[in-house]
Amino acid sequence: MNKLPDIKSQFPEWYHEVVYQSELADQSPVRGCIVIRPYGTALWENIKDIVDKKIKDTGHHNAIFPLLIPKSFIEREAKHVEGFSPELAVVTIAGGKELDEPYVIRPTSETIIHYMFARWIKSWRDLPLKINQWANVIRWEMRTRPFLRTTEFYWQEGHTAHETLEEALAEVDLMLNEYVDLAENYLAIPVISGTKSEQEKFPGADKTCTFEAIMPDGRALQMGTSHLISQSFAKTFEMRFQNRQGELEYPYLTSWAVTTRLIGAVVMTHGDNKGIIIPPKIAPIQVVIVPILKKDADNNAVLATVQDIAQRLKAHNVRVHVDKNEHETPGAKFYHWELKGVPLRIEVGPRDLEKNQIVVVDRLDSQKKMISLPHFEQEILIALDGLQSQLFDRAKQRRDSMIKSIDKLVTFGPLLEKEGIAVITGWCQRPSCEALLKEYSASIRVLLDQATHNECFNCTNASKCDVIIARSY
Amino acid sequence: MNKLPDIKSQFPEWYHEVVYQSELADQSPVRGCIVIRPYGTALWENIKDIVDKKIKDTGHHNAIFPLLIPKSFIEREAKHVEGFSPELAVVTIAGGKELDEPYVIRPTSETIIHYMFARWIKSWRDLPLKINQWANVIRWEMRTRPFLRTTEFYWQEGHTAHETLEEALAEVDLMLNEYVDLAENYLAIPVISGTKSEQEKFPGADKTCTFEAIMPDGRALQMGTSHLISQSFAKTFEMRFQNRQGELEYPYLTSWAVTTRLIGAVVMTHGDNKGIIIPPKIAPIQVVIVPILKKDADNNAVLATVQDIAQRLKAHNVRVHVDKNEHETPGAKFYHWELKGVPLRIEVGPRDLEKNQIVVVDRLDSQKKMISLPHFEQEILIALDGLQSQLFDRAKQRRDSMIKSIDKLVTFGPLLEKEGIAVITGWCQRPSCEALLKEYSASIRVLLDQATHNECFNCTNASKCDVIIARSY
Numbered sequence: 001m002n003k004l005p006d007i008k009s010q011f012p013e014w015y016h017e018v019v020y021q022s023e024l025a026d027q028s029p030v031r032g033c034i035v036i037r038p039y040g041t042a043l044w045e046n047i048k049d050i051v052d053k054k055i056k057d058t059g060h061h062n063a064i065f066p067l068l069i070p071k072s073f074i075e076r077e078a079k080h081v082e083g084f085s086p087e088l089a090v091v092t093i094a095g096g097k098e099l100d101e102p103y104v105i106r107p108t109s110e111t112i113i114h115y116m117f118a119r120w121i122k123s124w125r126d127l128p129l130k131i132n133q134w135a136n137v138i139r140w141e142m143r144t145r146p147f148l149r150t151t152e153f154y155w156q157e158g159h160t161a162h163e164t165l166e167e168a169l170a171e172v173d174l175m176l177n178e179y180v181d182l183a184e185n186y187l188a189i190p191v192i193s194g195t196k197s198e199q200e201k202f203p204g205a206d207k208t209c210t211f212e213a214i215m216p217d218g219r220a221l222q223m224g225t226s227h228l229i230s231q232s233f234a235k236t237f238e239m240r241f242q243n244r245q246g247e248l249e250y251p252y253l254t255s256w257a258v259t260t261r262l263i264g265a266v267v268m269t270h271g272d273n274k275g276i277i278i279p280p281k282i283a284p285i286q287v288v289i290v291p292i293l294k295k296d297a298d299n300n301a302v303l304a305t306v307q308d309i310a311q312r313l314k315a316h317n318v319r320v321h322v323d324k325n326e327h328e329t330p331g332a333k334f335y336h337w338e339l340k341g342v343p344l345r346i347e348v349g350p351r352d353l354e355k356n357q358i359v360v361v362d363r364l365d366s367q368k369k370m371i372s373l374p375h376f377e378q379e380i381l382i383a384l385d386g387l388q389s390q391l392f393d394r395a396k397q398r399r400d401s402m403i404k405s406i407d408k409l410v411t412f413g414p415l416l417e418k419e420g421i422a423v424i425t426g427w428c429q430r431p432s433c434e435a436l437l438k439e440y441s442a443s444i445r446v447l448l449d450q451a452t453h454n455e456c457f458n459c460t461n462a463s464k465c466d467v468i469i470a471r472s473y
Numbered sequence: 474m475n476k477l478p479d480i481k482s483q484f485p486e487w488y489h490e491v492v493y494q495s496e497l498a499d500q501s502p503v504r505g506c507i508v509i510r511p512y513g514t515a516l517w518e519n520i521k522d523i524v525d526k527k528i529k530d531t532g533h534h535n536a537i538f539p540l541l542i543p544k545s546f547i548e549r550e551a552k553h554v555e556g557f558s559p560e561l562a563v564v565t566i567a568g569g570k571e572l573d574e575p576y577v578i579r580p581t582s583e584t585i586i587h588y589m590f591a592r593w594i595k596s597w598r599d600l601p602l603k604i605n606q607w608a609n610v611i612r613w614e615m616r617t618r619p620f621l622r623t624t625e626f627y628w629q630e631g632h633t634a635h636e637t638l639e640e641a642l643a644e645v646d647l648m649l650n651e652y653v654d655l656a657e658n659y660l661a662i663p664v665i666s667g668t669k670s671e672q673e674k675f676p677g678a679d680k681t682c683t684f685e686a687i688m689p690d691g692r693a694l695q696m697g698t699s700h701l702i703s704q705s706f707a708k709t710f711e712m713r714f715q716n717r718q719g720e721l722e723y724p725y726l727t728s729w730a731v732t733t734r735l736i737g738a739v740v741m742t743h744g745d746n747k748g749i750i751i752p753p754k755i756a757p758i759q760v761v762i763v764p765i766l767k768k769d770a771d772n773n774a775v776l777a778t779v780q781d782i783a784q785r786l787k788a789h790n791v792r793v794h795v796d797k798n799e800h801e802t803p804g805a806k807f808y809h810w811e812l813k814g815v816p817l818r819i820e821v822g823p824r825d826l827e828k829n830q831i832v833v834v835d836r837l838d839s840q841k842k843m844i845s846l847p848h849f850e851q852e853i854l855i856a857l858d859g860l861q862s863q864l865f866d867r868a869k870q871r872r873d874s875m876i877k878s879i880d881k882l883v884t885f886g887p888l889l890e891k892e893g894i895a896v897i898t899g900w901c902q903r904p905s906c907e908a909l910l911k912e913y914s915a916s917i918r919v920l921l922d923q924a925t926h927n928e929c930f931n932c933t934n935a936s937k938c939d940v941i942i943a944r945s946y
Contacts, residue, residue, distance in 0.1 A: 026593075028538070028539050028540040029585070030541050030542070030576065030585075030589060035589055036536060036537035037536055038534035038535065038604070041535045041536050042534070044537075045714075054840040061511035061515070063509060063511050063514050064500050064508065064509035064513075064517075065501070065508050066503040066506040066625055066632070067540075067609055067611065067612075067625055068562070083571070086568065086569050087574075088567070088568075089567040090565065090567065090579070091563060091565075092563065092565045093562070093563040093565060094561070094563075095559065095560060095561075095613035096558070096559050096613075096616075103562075103580075105540075112501070112502070112503075115502060116499065116508055119499065125800065131511070136540055138540065138541075139571075140568035152541070176721075214879075257900075268815070332846070349830070410588070425827045428931070463780065
């Protein structure tokens with residue numbers, strides 16, 4: 001195993017290495033695709049369970065739609081095809097024959113789901129229709145990075161139809177807020193939420209809401225989106241319902257998604273020079289127990305205690321792993337589990353047994369703490385909660401220190417990359433000013449629901465709202 | 474909604490209609506693919522949770538491998554390519570360009586998983602490697618039927634590597650037994666398990682174990698398989714490990730899978746002329762509560778009781794749905810939930826309130842039973858358990874009556890279709906006798922671990938083992 005590159009001076013290299021060394025993922029023989037290894041899959045399953053519960057608790061139902069979409073479907077909605085056609089993977093041969101009409105592998109499922117919605121929605125009584133799908137999608141991206149941008153990725157895509165615009169807008173907000181709760185209270189990542197500019201909207205959306213985090217290098221990471229979809233989709237697929245007045249009407253549509261990119265956000269936000277750090281609420285292993293075994297000695301008492309500790313923690317629904325491997329030194333094990341970001345480590349050796357205590361080491365501050373055995377469970381639970389909050393607080397402090405309030409592009413433009421910062425400033429909402437950000441490889445990430453700057457970051461027109469500007473992933 | 478075709482006289486038509494009418498699935502615009510609707514998806518999720526727990530409890534870990542496989546991978550193993558190439562969907566264009574090497578959409582993932590195994594397995598310490606993947610796969614089938622055979626389907630595919638042949642064979646048996654437990658104790662479907670003949674093996678397997686059920690029309694349904702994979706896969710992908718003696722050796726491989734086909738098995742096994750019947754352990758809704766509301770009357774007392782009942786059942790982890798729809802009559806609701814196979818229905822009307830009782834109706838025998846309210850939860854739990862057993866017993870009785878012990882093909886051949894039966898008989902294990910079954914569109918489904926017939930079903934040679942012969946899905 002190679003030493004990790006320094007996280008401060010070589011952040012991209014650090015990220016690339018830590019994803020593989022921590023065994024979240026491995027490279028694959030398929031262009032731009034990774035293999036998500038068991039540790040990464042367990043992390044994704046934990047995140048997925050939280051999201052799935054949120055989706056179901058808010059009245060949505062999962063369904064499963066085909067992977068393949070007739071090519072003509074994608075082409076029906078003008079903006080949609082413009083946005084996605086450069087990235088499509090196309091099946092032209094199947095069952096040994098050239099197909100009359102090719103299929104594309106879904107880059108997103110609006111078109112096929114709206115086709116089905118049109119079959120299912122007849123009357124206002126069929127609304128709201130609130131569907132979610134857990135799926136793999138493919139977008140043939142030019143540059144890929146593990147988890148952050150891969151040719152194939154996993155996500156959930158919610159798709160809903162509503163009687164009124166107000167109801168649809170409320171749905172867009174509802175799911176955005178659920179996502180923000182996921183990010184802050186489970187992934188321990190502070191985020192900024194708001195709307196996207198016209199330029200940055202989803203292809204085919206009337207409105208796109210986003211929640212973004214600022215990574216340690218100052219770049220913004222879009223963690224997920226919630227859209228009000230243009231009614232042109234409903235028109236394209238002849239999705240109409242009889243309203244309460246008996247008239248035929250087009251429903252209002254939303255879609256919203258989070259992806260395996262969230263894993264990349266967790267890695268970048270919390271990691272350090274020792275490896276990744278996984279917040280306790282989503283950690284596949286919350287506590288690793290390392291018995292300190294002596295060569296040529298009777299280790300049975302230690303091993304029995306370790307088993308007992310593991311059982312007692314499991315009874316409190318703590319996810320525990322006992323590392324009994326006899327071929328590695330305790331030091332090698334510590335290194336390994338720190339690299340993999342397990343929140344707490346418990347060490348138990350013969351001397352600890354004598355004192356009826358265990359040693360607990362926190363992944364964040366590496367401090368050793370002695371805990372007496374009789375009632376250690378509560379202390380572990382408190383330590384896990386504490387670590388969850390500390391990770392969030394630390395990330396928020398850093399994030400806040402990285403967003404600078406600066407009035408003018410001439411000032412902040414060159415600083416974005418050089419100092420690794422993001423900027424909060426004012427904008428007149430004209431695309432011509434927005435376009436100048438390209439010179440700095442930056443963009444408007446979020447339009448905020450506030451206006452504290454008087455002037456646009458570029459021109460002398462009045463600012464209509466504050467915006468966050470940053471380079472991005 | 475059309476009346477269902479008669480299950481006895483029009484079984485295939487009944488199946489086709491009931492799958493759509495019960496809202497398990499809908500037809501899709503993609504050749505041979507269905508949309509699995511929310512009710513079908515919830516059923517699949519329940520089955521998936523049971524299987525996933527079994528897989529994890531037996532020491533396997535989930536991982537996620539790419540959907541696309543380089544075409545050359547499939548071609549590396551001779552029998553494998555012969556088995557799958559007619560069914561492949563091929564991506565030839567991606568990102569707007571013709572690909573130098575096409576990708577196929579996985580029909581199964583042995584090749585790409587073994588490629589990764591070769592990277593991960595270096596020493597006997599890395600073994601056993603026990604991986605599972607939940608995935609969608611595509612096989613371009615000629616004739617498709619919802620759930621039973623679809624172009625795209627969902628499954629789990631387990632892939633393991635072991636130090637010794639004995640260990641690999643034990644793994645094949647272990648997972649076969651887990652599947653049999655799933656079928657009998659959760660899906661309430663009695664199955665016959667055993668090995669496949671050379672002819673019927675998985676392309677590239679040294680040994681295929683199967684578990685099959687006999688459907689009401691006498692056809693066998695292969696519900697899942699567990700294979701000892703040929704070492705030629707390990708050789709093809711240069712998967713070698715250093716054994717305990719320090720020598721390089723090829724590991725022994727297994728794979729095993731169950732698919733969304735299980736839903737079709739449940740529908741066919743338990744359904745009747747009113748619709749499907751879902752065994753309580755996997756039912757998305759175990760109890761539906763229908764309040765009997767009076768027009769222009771105060772229904773608050775009934776509605777409050779219904780809410781209370783629902784809460785009390787939820788506290789016992791019963792999956793409850795309250796059908797408060799005001800636009801449908803109770804009769805229409807009864808019809809609807811019977812069609813969807815909900816195990817128990819509770820009716821609560823004003824007169825029931827006066828008597829402090831509820832009416833419970835069993836989906837299997839339609840008998841109305843009064844239960845007094847104060848301690849109704851236990852009675853509901855007992856009724857659900859009872860229904861689970863009754864469904865299994867009923868299916869087993871029918872299955873046993875449909876398998877006839879008949880010595881000779883000339884006798885049973887014509888009866889297979891005409892009388893809708895399956896046959897247990899003897900076989901000399903020569904392919905030439907097996908080949909004659911094609912005349913009756915039948916095949917050897919399972920080789921049993923017993924030999925009670927003296928002679929082969931075709932020739933006068935001694936029988937080497939009993940076999941089950943049937944037409945099949």
